[in-house]
Amino acid sequence: MKYNQIFNYYKVLVPFIHEILGENSEILLHDVSSPESSIIALSGNLSNRKIGGPLTDMALKQIKEQKYLTSDYVANYRSHTTDGKLCRSSSYFIKDDTHQLIGMLCINVLVSDLVDMRDQLTKLIGLTSFPIDNTPTVSEIIADEPEKLGQNIDELMASLIDSTLDHYPSMTRELSITDKEDIIADLSDKGVFLLKGGVAEVAKRLEMSEPSIYRYMAKIK
Known part of the structure; x- marks a missing residue:
């Protein structure tokens, strides 16, 4: 088909x-x-x-x-x-x-x-210490x-990159080779490089050339 x-x-x-x-x-x-x-x-x-x-x-x-x-x-x-x-x-x-x-x-x-209603009912019942149900809640x-949900492409890419870079020094010159390898591996796992312009945006954020990003990507495959 x-x-x-x-x-x-x-x-x-x-x-x-x-x-x-x-x-x-x-x-x-x-x-x-x-x-x-x-x-x-x-x-x-x-x-x-x-x-x-x-x-x-x-x-x-x-x-x-x-x-x-x-x-x-x-x-x-x-x-x-x-x-x-x-x-x-x-x-x-x-x-x-x-x-x-x-x-x-x-x-x-x-x-x-629905979650708000559940929480209000729990308060009204007043048996928070009583094991009523072990079923996981939606949350x-x-x-x-x-x-x-609802991010446009720029917000999506920025969010994915920020969530990784937040764990590293804010100044790119302070990043070690190992740091860069770990960052690029993490971004690859998140699918950033599946997006059009992903390599270029990561290169910009890390102050690296696009060929350098591709070389790091080749190492982690």
Whole structure:
């Protein structure tokens, strides 16, 4: 089956799933061949994204770690909108006839209000020391670092790079060769170099040449 036929099939599911889940949901279809402009269909508006928007940090990580090779989907992990609202998110991996990843169908459900209601009920019950239930709460599900929904490509790249550089000296001249190797390895794991312009932006931030970045990347493969 050709790519456009596969995507046309999933495009029909996007509004269908949204209508089932309701207004507190957001459904997105991604073409992963263009990570920086991957959104090709969406319904709902939790994160104010539009057609042509990028993949999220979590989606990039899932692709980089090749989770699609061992699973058809990843379900029920935490995500946050840009205004801090908590969501429960899931991603379905879309593969071609050769089992190569070509797209992702992502579902986000707003749960902030439900969590607030749960917390209020817990206070009203007043049995905080009583072991009522050992089931993990939504805020404890799967992801140690929640997915960030709604970032544009510049915000996404800056966020990914900043989250790594925050652990190192702020002055690039103070970075050792080992530091640079570790930084570039971490950014590679996060999928930064899958994004168009990723190498150039990292080179700019680290005050290095692009060929130098490629040489470091070659070492970590």
